[in-house]
Amino acid sequence: MNQNYSTVAQRSSSAIATNKVLRSTYMLLSLTLLFSCLTAALSMFMNMPPMTYMISVIGGMVIAMFVLPRFANSTAGIGIVFLITGMLGFGLGPILSMYASLPNGGNIITLSLGGTGAIFMGLSAYALATRKDFSFLGGFLMVGFLLVLLAALANIFLQIPAMSLMISAVVIMIMSGFILYDTSRIIQGGETNYVLATIGLYMTIFNIFISLLQILGIMGNDD
Amino acid sequence: MDWMEIVSALALVMFIIFLIPATRDMMRNSSKGSSEDWMGFVIPIVVVVLFVMLLVKLV
Numbered sequence: 001m002n003q004n005y006s007t008v009a010q011r012s013s014s015a016i017a018t019n020k021v022l023r024s025t026y027m028l029l030s031l032t033l034l035f036s037c038l039t040a041a042l043s044m045f046m047n048m049p050p051m052t053y054m055i056s057v058i059g060g061m062v063i064a065m066f067v068l069p070r071f072a073n074s075t076a077g078i079g080i081v082f083l084i085t086g087m088l089g090f091g092l093g094p095i096l097s098m099y100a101s102l103p104n105g106g107n108i109i110t111l112s113l114g115g116t117g118a119i120f121m122g123l124s125a126y127a128l129a130t131r132k133d134f135s136f137l138g139g140f141l142m143v144g145f146l147l148v149l150l151a152a153l154a155n156i157f158l159q160i161p162a163m164s165l166m167i168s169a170v171v172i173m174i175m176s177g178f179i180l181y182d183t184s185r186i187i188q189g190g191e192t193n194y195v196l197a198t199i200g201l202y203m204t205i206f207n208i209f210i211s212l213l214q215i216l217g218i219m220g221n222d223d
Numbered sequence: 224m225d226w227m228e229i230v231s232a233l234a235l236v237m238f239i240i241f242l243i244p245a246t247r248d249m250m251r252n253s254s255k256g257s258s259e260d261w262m263g264f265v266i267p268i269v270v271v272v273l274f275v276m277l278l279v280k281l282v
Contacts, residue, residue, distance in 0.1 A: 136256030142246040153235045220282035
């Protein structure tokens with residue numbers, strides 16, 4: 001009898017811990033997305049040059065890969081997450097300015113934003129509701145991501161627009177898989193650090209948005 | 224080829240090199256999914272693809 005109570009107590013404390021990580025992750029994700037929007041607006045207002053995007057993305061990725069893991073367990077980690085997301089948002093400014101200058105640019109940006117939100121919320125709701133374990137996807141998604149990076153590298157030299165479109169489409173599919181994988185990891189207790197969970201989900205949202213902008217930008221100007 | 228493309232290419236190469244050990248590690252440690260697990264992944268992805276096609280129609 002005492003063993004049953006102990007098991008039930010352990011299960012409920014584990015569920016409480018998981019819910020806490022989930023809540024903290026989504027709260028921090030919302031705040032960082034908002035902060036990104038502010039820095040993107042600032043960048044558009046300042047008319048930053050196109051190379052800002054490349055500098056911001058490279059800088060943000062370097063900080064995310066080498067600095068954030070060292071501070072992920074301290075409060076400094078939250079500051080670093082805001083720094084990374086602020087940089088990425090600032091880099092988006094010139095991209096958004098470029099799309100806004102297109103004939104139906106406002107439509108493209110709005111649909112990309114709405115589409116990204118719908119994809120993220122839909123997939124997150126699916127992972128949360130079904131509570132399926134998507135850990136089997138880890139290797140598959142990483143290999144897919146590597147192949148996409150190789151294709152992107154090749155396309156820098158080949159400059160084929162159709163290949164660019166294909167890369168964006170595959171990125172959306174892979175990032176959608178990562179949303180399922182990351183959310184499932186939090187639910188199953190594989191990820192207990194909400195700072196790292198937040199930056200993972202933020203990067204998937206960022207990549208989906210950029211890829212949607214590219215697809216809708218190309219397809220929208222085909223007429 | 225301008226300098227921005229060269230820097231982008233270099234950054235991508237560095238990123239790929241950084242990701243290779245993590246990818247190898249994940250492939251070794253990932254569990255095997257059943258056909259039911261894979262269907263649980265494929266169906267939402269197909270829905271996402273159809274949704275993106277709808278967005279393209281709306282532009």
